[in-house]
Amino acid sequence: MMLTDKNLAVLSKLEWRYATQKFDTNKKIDSATWDTVEKALILTPSSWGLQTWKFVVVTDAKIKEELVAASYGQKQVKDCSHVVVICRPDKLTAEYINEFVDFTASVHGLSAKEFAREHEMMLRMQKGMNEAQTAEWMSMQCYIALGNLMTAASMLDIDTCPMEGFSKKDYDRILGLDKSGCHSVVVCAMGYRSAEDQKANLPKVRFPKEKVIVRI
Ligand SMILES: Cc1cc2nc3c(=O)[nH]c(=O)nc-3n(C[C@H](O)[C@H](O)[C@H](O)COP(=O)(O)O)c2cc1C
Structure with missing residues (x-):
């Protein structure tokens, strides 16, 4: 190739x-x-x-x-x-997530309400x-x-x-x-x-791609 x-x-x-x-x-x-x-x-x-x-x-x-x-x-x-x-x-904390959502909104010039769905999901993950x-x-x-x-x-x-x-x-x-x-x-x-540093000259120890890469 x-x-x-x-x-x-x-x-x-x-x-x-x-x-x-x-x-x-x-x-x-x-x-x-x-x-x-x-x-x-x-x-x-x-x-x-x-x-x-x-x-x-x-x-x-x-x-x-x-x-x-x-x-x-x-x-x-x-x-x-x-x-x-x-x-x-x-x-x-939930406070950290709230702050992050406010920050994202400000960076994107949007209202935090635009992120309500993601905000809710993040809080659910945090509580879970x-x-x-x-x-x-x-x-x-x-x-x-x-x-x-x-x-x-x-x-x-x-x-x-x-x-x-x-x-x-x-x-x-x-x-x-x-x-x-x-x-x-x-x-x-x-x-x-x-x-x-002798280690710099050693060859890399890596399995061949047939062992680690799966193609579907
Ligand atoms: C998460 C992590 C922790 C490691 N901890 C150590 C360590 O405490 N001391 C060290 O000398 N090498 C450490 N290694 C280096 C690995 O042994 C090394 O990356 C691996 O053998 C592959 O070799 P290479 O990075 O030289 O290609 C660490 C590597 C990783 C990714």
Whole structure:
């Protein structure tokens, strides 16, 4: 099959990215590039567009050092340029949904009444989930942000390491999240790979498409 330049460009970026184990401590993401990363994060789609997340960006060297122990010794969080801790709120309230509907209406220059049907459905969904289900649903939204973040970063030649290997309890305490009604869900260390990172040269471990893609 003939691949166009666009096809090849997408594949080469996705082949290039890998879960970076060793970051170059001397290379930092410049502020214009970081601004683009933040905009990409904000552009992440979410269920109903509700955006039930907070992105905590850590660059403080002392805090990053503290995060190593909370990440079971993984040094990526110290050596990288920026750590993004993707968090979910404690709970999803009817007030939050009402506010979101008002905001949507104002962005579209419409009355909130135009969204009455969706508004009603969102409130029904919110009432229908218990605390654990709500937490799980909001955590799933956070993983969409993680995927979007890693792909956008690869387009900007930024390396990433997605991380679930950390203590949520310790992160919440170190970052003061427990006081702000937030919980850490998943982490992304971001920066530039060290020339010494052997993992960069390993071939990708991916099942062949016959095993994972079903055509109907
Ligand atoms: C949600 C998630 C959590 C992960 N947690 C860690 C982690 O804590 N530490 C780590 O070094 N890699 C972690 N990884 C990286 C995976 O092991 C890696 O993405 C996978 O083996 C595929 O390799 P590749 O990303 O290099 O292509 C995680 C990946 C994802 C998507």
